[in-house]
Amino acid sequence: MASEHTVLQFSSPSSVSFTAKVHPLVIFNICDCYVRRPDQAERVIGTLLGSILPDGTVDIRNSYAVPHSESSDQVALDIDYHHNMLISHQKVNPKEVIVGWYSTGLGVTAGSALIHEFYSREVPNPVHLTVDTGFNNGEGTIKAYVSVNLSLGDRQLAAQFQEIPLDLRMVEAEQVGFDILKTTMVDKLPTDLEGMEASMERLLALIDEVYKYVDNVVEGRVAPDNNIGRFISDTVASIPKLSPTAFDKLVNDSLQDHLLLLYLSSITRTQLSLAEKLNTAAQVL
Amino acid sequence: MANTVARSFLQVAATEEVASPLRVVQIEGLTILKIIKHCKEFSPALVTGQLLGLDVGSVLEVTNCFPFPIREEDEEIEADGANYQLEMMRCLREVNVDNNTVGWYQSTLLGSFQTVELIETFMNYQENIRRCVCIIYDPSKSNQGVLALKALKLSDSFMELYRNNNFTGEKLREKNLSWxxxxxxxxxxxxxSALISAFMTELEADTPVTQCDYDRLQLSTSPFLERNMEFLIECMDDLSMEQQKFQFYYRSLSRQQAQQQAWLQKRRAENMARRTAGEDPLPEEDPSNPIFKPVPEPSRLDSFLITNQISNYCNQINGVTGQSFSRLYLMKALHEN
Known part of the structure; x- marks a missing residue:
């Protein structure tokens, strides 16, 4: 009964929940590389750089494309290029190391196992990110995989790609503003006050919506939801309670502070133009 | 597009002489994100990088960039940096990135970028590239939900003056150049690109509130304003030092002129006496006399830069206080509700 020892098993080096987080720059980079791919190439592949956070999340922060050629049964990766680029990137930011590799296209393809094996030699447990630039199923699918070894006893049989959860919340992109990033052409960057206006309008819209919801609930048109009610009451309670006089004082004080600064900066500007006039006048001796 | 193809090389070469002025810098979202990433990761240290792109008529397209490693004061490392730059350009060309330097980017602290070094770097670039641009990014301002990107270039008249190193009052007046x-x-x-646009539309979160809005509605701006004021005060000190230099110069200039007048009068009286005595008059100029040596005029460049800097701080203070006013009134309205 030899089968006592030969057990078919999936072994993942860290089978605990393994997640990845992608920065928007990586997506941008991949799309750009895909747009600029060579004529005959069907997909682009490249290296992902980043770090592994203390909680085990793979933080993918940067990427670069690696030229490759692909035929039906083999993949050739320009390893020299990969190493040169890695050295260059590490000169700028030594904290970013290889965390995996990416490829465009939907899901894992045949050649992927070979490339994955190469990256496994570079870093233990690489992440494989696929970005569907062809929008094959009508949406831009972005997925991340790790490889899980399928072994029979000591013998390696195959590797299986297992999908891992991917965090696509793009705080960095939000900070820049999706308005700028999602259109193909923006004629002008928003100024301070325009941005402020947009934010206020959004806030106003939100408050209006809450009002409408509360009114609807009160008048019995909408079934009340306790969770939403709690959120609203939390939000209202988060406004600090101050007596009207104290609050007025607070507001007026800051208003005055700001007015003073405004005044000071205007006076400085006047001073500057005055000084310039005096300087040029003094030259006509 | 068709008539550009039809033109011969000779025609192109002929038209290239009259370069249209640079009107717009067109940056790809990718480049913006790259610049922000680099500048933010190393903030508050100041970093620089190279911009790559294409020069198309009056539009300068910035399609990619790469960061420079933090520079250290060492000859050997400097050579290393040049190697790095070449290597990076070569690598990027291999993946079909525009391999054409169009300028550089740098981060700044509260907009304190108007320095002599910036001008020097600019002149260096300008020697090799006809048209280049400097992109300034301010990480400290972006914490308030503002995308603080600026594209700058030196004005042509200023570059001409700088090349001749001529910053005397007379020249500046001649060119009508002010700060x-x-x-x-x-x-x-x-x-x-359309591809990125599609992805971003897909990935945009459903919530109507973004990080940008949170940052913008942040009430506390005092640290930012305080720093700004500190910088402003420092600059004012520098400016008054520069002013003193000029006052000193004018004082010595007028003293010298008075001396010259006195000497001339004396010489004329002497000549008058000689003429009545029938002798030849002495020349009315004496280059060997120290009072005729011209007093060197201090350069105006520093005071111009400081003035620029001050006005920049003033603008920032104005902008931020303007925002704060709206925020304060918003808060008031909310509280009253």
């Missing part, structure tokens, strides 16, 4: 004319800010356009 506002040193830097020219070029409007920025942002472009994205």
């Amino acid at each position: 506002v004319d040193i830097f020219e800010e070029i409007p920025i356009k942002v472009s994205n």
Whole structure:
């Protein structure tokens, strides 16, 4: 009964929940590389750089494309290029190391196992990110995989790609503003006050919506939801309670502070133009 | 597009002489994100990087960039940096990135970028590239939900003066150049490929509130304003030092002129006496006399730069206080509700 020892098993080096987080720059980079791919190439592949956070999340922060050629049964990766680029990137930011590799296209393809094996030699447990630039199923699918070894006893049989959860919340992109990033052409960057206006309008819209919801609930048109009610009451309670006089004082004080600064900066500007006039006048001796 | 193809090389070469002025800098979203990533990761240290792109008529397209490693004061490392730059350009060309330097970017702290070094770097670039641009990014301002990107170039008249190193009052008046004319800010356009646009529309979160809004509605701006004021005060000190230099110069100039007049009068009286005595008059000029040696005029460059800097701080203070006013009134309205 030899089968006592030969057990078919999936072994993942860290089978605990393994997640990845992608920065928007990586997506941008991949799309750009895909747009600029060579004529005959069907997909682009490249290296992902980043770090592994203390909680085990793979933080993918940067990427670069690696030229490759692909035929039906083999993949050739320009390893020299990969190493040169890695050295260059590490000169700028030594904290970013290889965390995996990416490829465009939907899901894992045949050649992927070979490339994955190469990256496994570079870093233990690489992440494989696929970005569907062809929008094959009508949406831009972005997925991340790790490889899980399928072994029979000591013998390696195959590797299986297992999908891992991917965090696509793009705080960095939000900070820049999706308005700028999602259109193909923006004629002008928003100024301070325009941005402020947009934010206020959004806030106003939100408050209006809450009002409408509360009114609807009160008048019995909408079934009340306790969770939403709690959120609203939390939000209202988060406004600090101050007596009207104290609050007025607070507001007026800051208003005055700001007015003073405004005044000071205007006076400085006047001073500057005055000084310039005096300087040029003094030259006509 | 068709008539550009039809033109011969000779025609192109002929038209290239009259370069249209640079009107717009068109940056790809990718480049913006790359710049922000680099500048933010190393903030508060100041970093720089190279911009790559294409020069198309009056539009300068910035399609990619790469960061420079933090520079250290060492000859060997400097050579290393040049190697790095070449290597990076070569690598990027291999993946079909535009392999054409169009300028550089740098981060700044509260907009304190108007320095002699910036001008020097600019002149260096300008020698090799006819048209280049400097993109300034301010990480400290972006914490308030503002995308603080600026594209700058030196004005042509200023460059001419700088090349001749001629910053005397007379020359400046001749060119009618004042401190506002040193830097020219070029409007920025942002472009994205259709692919990226599709992905970003897909990935945009459903919530109507973004990080940007949170940052903008942050009430506390005092640290930012305080720093700004500190910098402003420092600059004012520098400016008054410069002013003193000029006052000193004018004082010595007028003293010298008075001396010259006195000497001339004396000489004329002497000549008068000689003429009545029938002798030849002495020349009315004496180059060997120390009072005729011209007093060197201090350069105006520093005071111009400081003035620029001050006006920049003033603008920032104005902008931030303007925002704060709206925020305060908003808060008041909310509280009353």
